Amino acid sequence: xxxxxxxxxxxxxxxxxxxxxxxxxxxxxxxxxxxxxxxxxxxxxxxxxxxxxxxxxxxxxxxxxxxxxxxxxxxxxxxxxxxxxxxxxxxxxxxxxxxxxxxxxxxxxxxxxxxxxxxxxxxxxxxxxxxxxxxxxxxxxxxxxxxxxxxxxxxxxxxxxxxxxxxxxxxxxxxxxxxxxxxxxxxxxxxxxxxxxxxxxxxxxxxxxxxxxxxxxxxxxxxxxxxxxxxxxxxxxxxxxxxxxxxxxxxxxxxxxxxxxxxxxxxxxxxxxxxxx
DNA sequence: CGCTTTTGACCCGCGC
DNA sequence: GCGCGGGTCAAAAGCG
Numbered sequence: 001x002x003x004x005x006x007x008x009x010x011x012x013x014x015x016x017x018x019x020x021x022x023x024x025x026x027x028x029x030x031x032x033x034x035x036x037x038x039x040x041x042x043x044x045x046x047x048x049x050x051x052x053x054x055x056x057x058x059x060x061x062x063x064x065x066x067x068x069x070x071x072x073x074x075x076x077x078x079x080x081x082x083x084x085x086x087x088x089x090x091x092x093x094x095x096x097x098x099x100x101x102x103x104x105x106x107x108x109x110x111x112x113x114x115x116x117x118x119x120x121x122x123x124x125x126x127x128x129x130x131x132x133x134x135x136x137x138x139x140x141x142x143x144x145x146x147x148x149x150x151x152x153x154x155x156x157x158x159x160x161x162x163x164x165x166x167x168x169x170x171x172x173x174x175x176x177x178x179x180x181x182x183x184x185x186x187x188x189x190x191x192x193x194x195x196x197x198x199x200x201x202x203x204x205x206x207x208x209x210x211x212x213x214x215x216x217x218x219x220x221x222x223x224x225x226x227x228x229x230x231x232x233x234x235x236x237x238x239x240x241x242x243x244x245x246x247x248x249x250x251x252x253x254x255x256x257x258x259x260x261x262x263x264x265x266x267x268x269x270x271x272x273x274x275x276x277x
Numbered sequence: 278c279g280c281t282t283t284t285g286a287c288c289c290g291c292g293c
Numbered sequence: 294g295c296g297c298g299g300g301t302c303a304a305a306a307g308c309g
Contacts, residue, residue: 142281142282143300143302143303144283144300144301144302145284146298146300148298148299161280161281171300
Protein backbone atom coordinates (compact mmCIF):
# COMPACT_ATOMS: atom_id res chain seq x y z
CA UNK A 1 0.00 0.00 0.00
CA UNK A 2 2.74 2.32 0.99
CA UNK A 3 4.67 1.66 -2.17
CA UNK A 4 1.51 1.72 -4.23
CA UNK A 5 0.71 5.19 -2.96
CA UNK A 6 4.26 6.22 -3.48
CA UNK A 7 4.37 5.02 -7.04
CA UNK A 8 1.05 6.60 -7.96
CA UNK A 9 2.21 9.81 -6.39
CA UNK A 10 5.35 9.64 -8.43
CA UNK A 11 3.39 8.84 -11.54
CA UNK A 12 1.21 11.87 -10.98
CA UNK A 13 4.35 13.89 -10.48
CA UNK A 14 5.86 12.59 -13.69
CA UNK A 15 2.63 13.23 -15.55
CA UNK A 16 2.53 16.79 -14.26
CA UNK A 17 6.09 17.30 -15.23
CA UNK A 18 5.64 15.99 -18.75
CA UNK A 19 2.48 18.02 -19.29
CA UNK A 20 4.05 21.19 -17.98
CA UNK A 21 7.10 20.72 -20.15
CA UNK A 22 4.96 20.88 -23.32
CA UNK A 23 6.01 24.02 -25.23
CA UNK A 24 3.14 26.57 -25.07
CA UNK A 25 0.12 24.41 -25.86
CA UNK A 26 -2.69 25.72 -28.07
CA UNK A 27 -5.56 27.49 -26.24
CA UNK A 28 -7.93 24.58 -26.58
CA UNK A 29 -5.43 22.41 -24.77
CA UNK A 30 -4.74 24.98 -22.08
CA UNK A 31 -8.09 24.46 -20.48
CA UNK A 32 -7.61 20.73 -20.53
CA UNK A 33 -4.13 21.17 -19.19
CA UNK A 34 -5.51 23.29 -16.39
CA UNK A 35 -8.22 20.76 -15.71
CA UNK A 36 -5.75 17.87 -15.68
CA UNK A 37 -3.42 19.81 -13.41
CA UNK A 38 -6.24 20.49 -11.00
CA UNK A 39 -7.23 16.86 -11.14
CA UNK A 40 -3.67 15.87 -10.43
CA UNK A 41 -3.58 18.22 -7.47
CA UNK A 42 -6.81 16.75 -6.23
CA UNK A 43 -5.52 13.21 -6.61
CA UNK A 44 -2.29 14.11 -4.87
CA UNK A 45 -4.14 15.49 -1.88
CA UNK A 46 -6.42 12.44 -1.87
CA UNK A 47 -3.39 10.23 -1.81
CA UNK A 48 -1.89 12.22 1.03
CA UNK A 49 -5.11 11.70 2.97
CA UNK A 50 -5.10 8.01 2.17
CA UNK A 51 -1.50 7.69 3.26
CA UNK A 52 -2.26 9.41 6.53
CA UNK A 53 -5.20 7.11 7.14
CA UNK A 54 -3.10 4.13 6.25
CA UNK A 55 -0.31 5.17 8.62
CA UNK A 56 -2.79 5.73 11.41
CA UNK A 57 -4.41 2.34 10.85
CA UNK A 58 -1.05 0.65 10.61
CA UNK A 59 0.07 2.23 13.86
CA UNK A 60 -3.14 1.06 15.51
CA UNK A 61 -2.65 -2.43 14.16
CA UNK A 62 0.92 -2.60 15.40
CA UNK A 63 -0.24 -1.40 18.81
CA UNK A 64 -2.86 -4.12 18.86
CA UNK A 65 -0.80 -7.07 17.73
CA UNK A 66 2.56 -6.12 19.09
CA UNK A 67 5.98 -5.49 17.62
CA UNK A 68 6.63 -9.13 16.73
CA UNK A 69 4.04 -9.06 14.03
CA UNK A 70 5.21 -8.13 10.61
CA UNK A 71 3.04 -6.04 8.40
CA UNK A 72 4.93 -6.17 5.19
CA UNK A 73 4.85 -7.10 1.53
CA UNK A 74 4.20 -4.71 -1.25
CA UNK A 75 1.63 -7.07 -2.61
CA UNK A 76 -0.88 -6.76 0.19
CA UNK A 77 0.41 -7.94 3.47
CA UNK A 78 -1.81 -8.78 6.36
CA UNK A 79 -0.82 -9.59 9.85
CA UNK A 80 -0.20 -12.25 12.38
CA UNK A 81 -0.89 -12.61 16.03
CA UNK A 82 0.55 -14.40 19.00
CA UNK A 83 0.35 -18.17 18.77
CA UNK A 84 -2.99 -19.71 19.53
CA UNK A 85 -5.06 -22.78 18.89
CA UNK A 86 -3.90 -26.19 17.99
CA UNK A 87 -1.06 -26.55 15.60
CA UNK A 88 -2.68 -28.60 12.94
CA UNK A 89 -5.85 -26.59 12.74
CA UNK A 90 -3.98 -23.35 12.92
CA UNK A 91 -1.75 -24.47 10.11
CA UNK A 92 -4.72 -24.49 7.83
CA UNK A 93 -4.12 -22.04 5.07
CA UNK A 94 -7.84 -21.89 4.63
CA UNK A 95 -8.16 -19.27 7.31
CA UNK A 96 -5.36 -17.30 5.81
CA UNK A 97 -7.58 -14.82 4.09
CA UNK A 98 -9.14 -13.97 7.40
CA UNK A 99 -5.64 -13.48 8.73
CA UNK A 100 -4.71 -13.61 12.40
CA UNK A 101 -3.56 -17.14 12.68
CA UNK A 102 -0.37 -18.64 13.90
CA UNK A 103 1.56 -21.71 13.04
CA UNK A 104 3.18 -22.69 16.24
CA UNK A 105 1.83 -25.23 18.66
CA UNK A 106 0.59 -24.38 22.12
CA UNK A 107 3.50 -26.25 23.56
CA UNK A 108 5.94 -24.25 21.55
CA UNK A 109 4.10 -21.08 22.39
CA UNK A 110 4.64 -21.74 26.07
CA UNK A 111 8.33 -22.01 25.45
CA UNK A 112 8.27 -18.68 23.68
CA UNK A 113 11.19 -16.48 24.35
CA UNK A 114 13.72 -19.07 23.36
CA UNK A 115 11.69 -19.85 20.27
CA UNK A 116 12.07 -18.08 16.98
CA UNK A 117 9.62 -15.44 15.91
CA UNK A 118 6.90 -16.60 13.61
CA UNK A 119 4.84 -14.44 11.34
CA UNK A 120 2.86 -14.69 8.20
CA UNK A 121 2.85 -12.71 5.05
CA UNK A 122 0.18 -12.80 2.39
CA UNK A 123 0.92 -12.03 -1.21
CA UNK A 124 -1.36 -11.85 -4.17
CA UNK A 125 -0.11 -13.56 -7.29
CA UNK A 126 -1.35 -14.38 -10.69
CA UNK A 127 -3.32 -17.66 -10.38
CA UNK A 128 -1.65 -18.88 -13.54
CA UNK A 129 1.72 -18.41 -11.88
CA UNK A 130 2.39 -21.78 -10.30
CA UNK A 131 5.63 -20.80 -8.60
CA UNK A 132 5.51 -20.52 -4.82
CA UNK A 133 7.63 -17.43 -4.66
CA UNK A 134 7.11 -14.50 -2.33
CA UNK A 135 9.43 -11.59 -2.98
CA UNK A 136 10.62 -10.33 0.34
CA UNK A 137 14.15 -9.16 -0.26
CA UNK A 138 15.95 -12.24 0.95
CA UNK A 139 17.49 -15.14 -0.85
CA UNK A 140 15.81 -18.48 -0.26
CA UNK A 141 16.74 -22.02 -1.03
CA UNK A 142 13.96 -24.52 -1.39
CA UNK A 143 14.57 -27.73 0.51
CA UNK A 144 11.26 -29.48 0.37
CA UNK A 145 7.72 -29.53 -0.85
CA UNK A 146 4.75 -31.31 0.58
CA UNK A 147 1.06 -31.62 -0.06
CA UNK A 148 -0.73 -31.13 3.20
CA UNK A 149 -4.01 -32.62 4.19
CA UNK A 150 -6.02 -29.45 4.54
CA UNK A 151 -4.92 -27.86 1.31
CA UNK A 152 -4.62 -29.44 -2.14
CA UNK A 153 -1.93 -26.94 -3.04
CA UNK A 154 1.59 -28.05 -2.18
CA UNK A 155 3.52 -26.29 0.57
CA UNK A 156 7.10 -25.34 -0.20
CA UNK A 157 9.83 -25.14 2.43
CA UNK A 158 12.62 -22.61 2.13
CA UNK A 159 15.76 -21.77 4.07
CA UNK A 160 17.53 -18.46 3.93
CA UNK A 161 20.52 -18.98 1.70
CA UNK A 162 21.72 -15.40 1.96
CA UNK A 163 23.97 -16.33 4.87
CA UNK A 164 24.88 -19.96 5.52
CA UNK A 165 24.25 -19.65 9.24
CA UNK A 166 20.94 -17.84 8.98
CA UNK A 167 18.34 -19.84 10.90
CA UNK A 168 15.30 -18.38 9.17
CA UNK A 169 12.90 -20.69 7.39
CA UNK A 170 9.78 -20.00 5.47
CA UNK A 171 6.87 -22.05 4.28
CA UNK A 172 4.86 -20.94 1.29
CA UNK A 173 1.49 -22.30 0.34
CA UNK A 174 -1.45 -21.08 -1.65
CA UNK A 175 -4.57 -20.37 0.28
CA UNK A 176 -7.14 -23.12 -0.10
CA UNK A 177 -9.87 -20.49 -0.37
CA UNK A 178 -8.14 -18.14 -2.73
CA UNK A 179 -5.60 -19.65 -5.08
CA UNK A 180 -4.34 -16.20 -5.93
CA UNK A 181 -3.23 -15.72 -2.36
CA UNK A 182 0.19 -16.98 -1.31
CA UNK A 183 0.68 -17.50 2.40
CA UNK A 184 4.29 -17.30 3.52
CA UNK A 185 5.04 -18.34 7.09
CA UNK A 186 8.36 -17.09 8.40
CA UNK A 187 10.15 -18.67 11.31
CA UNK A 188 13.07 -17.07 13.09
CA UNK A 189 15.06 -13.93 12.55
CA UNK A 190 17.74 -13.18 10.02
CA UNK A 191 21.17 -12.87 11.58
CA UNK A 192 22.41 -10.75 8.74
CA UNK A 193 21.39 -7.59 6.91
CA UNK A 194 18.67 -7.72 4.37
CA UNK A 195 19.67 -8.05 0.76
CA UNK A 196 21.17 -4.86 -0.43
CA UNK A 197 19.25 -2.25 -2.30
CA UNK A 198 21.26 -3.31 -5.29
CA UNK A 199 19.84 -6.77 -5.01
CA UNK A 200 16.37 -5.38 -4.63
CA UNK A 201 17.09 -3.49 -7.77
CA UNK A 202 18.20 -6.68 -9.45
CA UNK A 203 15.01 -8.27 -8.32
CA UNK A 204 12.92 -5.51 -9.78
CA UNK A 205 14.67 -5.67 -13.10
CA UNK A 206 14.47 -9.44 -13.15
CA UNK A 207 10.79 -9.24 -12.39
CA UNK A 208 10.34 -6.84 -15.25
CA UNK A 209 12.14 -9.30 -17.45
CA UNK A 210 9.57 -11.91 -16.57
CA UNK A 211 11.62 -14.14 -14.32
CA UNK A 212 9.56 -16.27 -12.00
CA UNK A 213 11.66 -15.71 -8.95
CA UNK A 214 12.57 -12.11 -8.39
CA UNK A 215 14.95 -13.05 -5.64
CA UNK A 216 15.99 -16.28 -7.23
CA UNK A 217 18.66 -18.03 -5.32
CA UNK A 218 20.78 -18.50 -8.36
CA UNK A 219 20.65 -14.93 -9.50
CA UNK A 220 22.15 -12.68 -6.88
CA UNK A 221 25.84 -12.09 -6.68
CA UNK A 222 27.52 -13.67 -3.74
CA UNK A 223 30.78 -13.54 -1.95
CA UNK A 224 32.50 -16.48 -0.37
CA UNK A 225 30.51 -16.22 2.81
CA UNK A 226 27.28 -16.09 0.90
CA UNK A 227 26.56 -12.43 1.50
CA UNK A 228 25.60 -10.05 -1.25
CA UNK A 229 28.55 -8.60 -3.01
CA UNK A 230 27.16 -5.09 -3.08
CA UNK A 231 25.79 -4.96 0.42
CA UNK A 232 27.35 -1.56 1.00
CA UNK A 233 25.74 -0.05 -2.03
CA UNK A 234 23.05 2.05 -0.35
CA UNK A 235 23.70 5.36 -2.05
CA UNK A 236 20.96 7.95 -2.41
CA UNK A 237 21.08 7.88 -6.20
CA UNK A 238 20.68 4.13 -6.09
CA UNK A 239 17.65 4.50 -3.88
CA UNK A 240 16.22 7.08 -6.18
CA UNK A 241 16.69 4.83 -9.16
CA UNK A 242 15.21 1.97 -7.21
CA UNK A 243 12.13 4.02 -6.41
CA UNK A 244 11.77 4.94 -10.06
CA UNK A 245 12.11 1.34 -11.14
CA UNK A 246 9.56 0.23 -8.61
CA UNK A 247 7.19 3.00 -9.59
CA UNK A 248 7.41 2.19 -13.27
CA UNK A 249 7.05 -1.53 -12.74
CA UNK A 250 4.02 -0.98 -10.52
CA UNK A 251 2.33 1.53 -12.75
CA UNK A 252 2.81 -0.76 -15.74
CA UNK A 253 0.68 -3.29 -13.91
CA UNK A 254 -2.91 -2.79 -15.11
CA UNK A 255 -4.28 -4.55 -12.03
CA UNK A 256 -2.52 -2.12 -9.78
CA UNK A 257 -3.81 0.97 -11.52
CA UNK A 258 -7.29 -0.52 -11.66
CA UNK A 259 -7.23 -1.22 -7.93
CA UNK A 260 -6.02 2.29 -7.13
CA UNK A 261 -8.63 3.82 -9.41
CA UNK A 262 -11.36 1.72 -7.83
CA UNK A 263 -10.17 2.57 -4.35
CA UNK A 264 -10.09 6.28 -5.03
CA UNK A 265 -13.43 6.38 -6.80
CA UNK A 266 -15.01 4.17 -4.16
CA UNK A 267 -13.86 6.29 -1.28
CA UNK A 268 -14.06 9.78 -2.68
CA UNK A 269 -16.89 9.61 -5.15
CA UNK A 270 -19.23 7.32 -3.33
CA UNK A 271 -19.07 4.54 -5.91
CA UNK A 272 -19.34 1.32 -4.03
CA UNK A 273 -16.96 -1.38 -5.09
CA UNK A 274 -16.48 -4.93 -4.02
CA UNK A 275 -12.80 -4.37 -4.39
CA UNK A 276 -10.58 -6.21 -1.96
CA UNK A 277 -7.64 -4.15 -0.83
C1' DC B 278 31.27 -27.57 -12.25
C1' DG B 279 28.72 -25.72 -8.72
C1' DC B 280 24.45 -24.52 -7.23
C1' DT B 281 19.39 -25.07 -7.05
C1' DT B 282 15.23 -27.71 -7.49
C1' DT B 283 12.68 -31.89 -7.32
C1' DT B 284 10.90 -35.68 -5.01
C1' DG B 285 10.63 -39.97 -2.51
C1' DA B 286 12.09 -41.63 1.92
C1' DC B 287 12.67 -41.07 6.54
C1' DC B 288 12.04 -39.05 11.21
C1' DC B 289 9.38 -37.45 14.86
C1' DG B 290 5.55 -35.53 17.40
C1' DC B 291 0.79 -35.86 18.31
C1' DG B 292 -3.78 -37.88 18.82
C1' DC B 293 -6.39 -41.89 19.55
C1' DG C 294 1.62 -48.75 20.66
C1' DC C 295 0.12 -47.43 16.22
C1' DG C 296 -1.06 -44.59 12.47
C1' DC C 297 -1.15 -40.12 10.48
C1' DG C 298 0.74 -36.02 8.94
C1' DG C 299 4.13 -32.31 8.91
C1' DG C 300 8.92 -31.32 8.46
C1' DT C 301 13.50 -32.54 6.84
C1' DC C 302 17.02 -35.11 4.38
C1' DA C 303 19.53 -36.41 0.51
C1' DA C 304 20.23 -38.36 -4.07
C1' DA C 305 19.29 -37.34 -8.69
C1' DA C 306 18.22 -34.18 -12.22
C1' DG C 307 18.33 -29.63 -14.19
C1' DC C 308 20.40 -25.34 -15.30
C1' DG C 309 23.61 -21.57 -16.32
